[in-house]
Amino acid sequence: MYDNRIEITSPGKLIPPLTIATLESANPLHRNKIICDIFSKTGYMEHYGTGISRMKKTMLEEGLKEPKFEEMGEFFKVTLWARDENTIDPELYKNNRNPLDKLGLNERQIKAFALMVNENKTFTINNYLNCFEISRVTASKDLNKLESLNLINKVKKGRSYIYYVK
Structure with a gap:
């Protein structure tokens, strides 16, 4: 466990023909059918092979990054990302999953805000355009709308303004 994620590492590679790319679409395979049957009958596990898809869907619905799946030598690792109030993942803002959409922001404003939060980027009118x-x-x-929503501040520097995250 880390501040920003949980990593679950399991001994053993994916069972062929499974690959990271086919995890969601392949038929379910079980390494230990007896344990799977027991967990299924006791209600601790479903037996239909929808866990990966449901996990991804739930994480995205909660505004979190998709889980990361990796094979590392003889191990399989899943990383589940925590909610981090200081990080905005621009990938979350595709397909109307964007909570900033409700504020009426366009894609440029969302991308700029994500850059300001994640990379401490500042903008002037000139470098924004x-x-x-x-x-x-x-x-x-665009920048004045972000400021009016109290998402960013601006400070006068010379003859222009610098826009930055609060």
Whole structure:
């Protein structure tokens, strides 16, 4: 267990023909059928092979990153990511899974906000418009909306403003 994740490592590779890429689509395979039957009959495990898909779906619904599955030599490892209030994963914002969508933010604003949070990036109007290849008016509107929602601050530096995460 770590502050930002739980790692579960199990001895043994995936049972052929399973691969990381086919975990969700392949027919379920059980290394120890007797243990699986006992767990299934006692209600601790389902027997249908939907666990990986349900795990991914649940993590995404909760605003968390998808679990990470790895084969490491003779071991199989699953990493379950914790909720981290300081990290925004831009991948979570695809397919209307974005809680910032409810605030009326566009993709540029979401990406910029994620960069500000995750990489401590700051923006001026000029570098924002260059980054997203948009007009000065659009850049100003985008950044001012983020500021009006109290997601970012701005400070005057010379003749321009620097926008940054609170």
